[in-house]
Amino acid sequence: MSNHAGAVSELVEQLGRLPGIGRKSAERLAFHLLRVSEHEALGLADAIRRVRKDVRYCSACFNLSETELCSICSDPNRDKTRICVVEQPRDLMSLEQSSAYRGVYHVLLGRIAPLDGIGPDQLTIDPLVERVRKGNFVEVIMATNPTVEGDGTSLYISNLLSEYPVVVTRLARGITAGSVLEYANREMIADALTGRQKL
Ligand SMILES: [Zn+2]
Numbered sequence: 331m332s333n334h335a336g337a338v339s340e341l342v343e344q345l346g347r348l349p350g351i352g353r354k355s356a357e358r359l360a361f362h363l364l365r366v367s368e369h370e371a372l373g374l375a376d377a378i379r380r381v382r383k384d385v386r387y388c389s390a391c392f393n394l395s396e397t398e399l400c401s402i403c404s405d406p407n408r409d410k411t412r413i414c415v416v417e418q419p420r421d422l423m424s425l426e427q428s429s430a431y432r433g434v435y436h437v438l439l440g441r442i443a444p445l446d447g448i449g450p451d452q453l454t455i456d457p458l459v460e461r462v463r464k465g466n467f468v469e470v471i472m473a474t475n476p477t478v479e480g481d482g483t484s485l486y487i488s489n490l491l492s493e494y495p496v497v498v499t500r501l502a503r504g505i506t507a508g509s510v511l512e513y514a515n516r517e518m519i520a521d522a523l524t525g526r527q528k529l
Contacts, residue, residue, distance in 0.1 A: 338364070390461070392437040392454045394419045402426075402434055409433040414471040415458065415487065417441050417480065421511040425473065430520035433471070436461065441474055441483040455487060462494050471526060472500045475511055488529045499526040 338360055346356035363371045387393070388400035395401070402408055412433030416422050422435050438453045462470060470491060474480035488498040502525030511519070 387437075387439075391435050392419075392439055392457070393422055393435060407432075411466055411468045412471065413458075413461065413465075413467050413469070414473050415484075416473045416511070417475055417483075421473065421475070424511045424514060425519060425523075428516040428519035428523070430516075430523045433469075438474070438483065441477075441479045442486055443479045450486060453483075455490070458487065459490055462491055462496055467496050469497045469499060471523075472498060472529060473511065476501075476503060484529070498529045500529045501526050 341360045341363070342353075342356045345351055345359050346353055348356075351359070363374070384396045385394050386396075388395040388403055389398050390403045391400060393400040393402060397404070409432045413436055414422075414425065414431060414433055415436045415438060416425065417438050417440060419437055422437055425431050425435075436454065436458045438455065438458070440448055440453050442448060442450055442453065461467075470488075472484040472488065474484045484500060491498055501522040503522070514522075
């Protein structure tokens with residue numbers, strides 16, 4: 331049981347549900363929000379409201395976007411013959427920060443994880459195959475995470491794509507198995523891209 335006032339306990343409880351935030355941190359954040367100016371605290375609330383209202387998935391690549399097509403898909407300077415397949419929008423962000431890739435992306439919104447009950451149908455694999463079928467892609471770069479599930483997902487997709495005239499490659503294993511793209515630094519990502527191999 332909490333001994334905070336109702337509204338404060340509610341905030342502590344909400345913050346405590348965020349990933350990586352324990353009870354103590356939730357309390358610290360809540361009291362911080364009570365201490366800062368009203369303008370600053372409500373700025374956070376507005377940012378949350380706005381992100382939920384305005385941000386959706388790009389209709390082509392499933393990256394996060396505030397418009398029908400994301401900024402990458404609508405950029406005429408991106409190489410539209412190469413498509414890099416990632417699990418999550420945050421993986422795409424890591425690759426973008428490395429500035430080593432100029433093609434477009436496809437975000438799967440997860441990976442095949444039979445133990446968690448996640449099958450291919452729950453991902454954006456069908457739209458990916460459709461893009462490859464209709465587009466002028468020469469290369470599909472698999473950049474799923476180097477985990478058992480990421481590798482399995484990548485293999486599953488490369489089998490589906492084997493009937494199309496595209497080369498399927500995979501990021502080089504500069505990134506240690508088990509680590510995730512999200513935590514890799516930009517040099518590691520650039521090396522993994524440069525050293526990518528045919529799958
Ligand atoms: Zn897009």
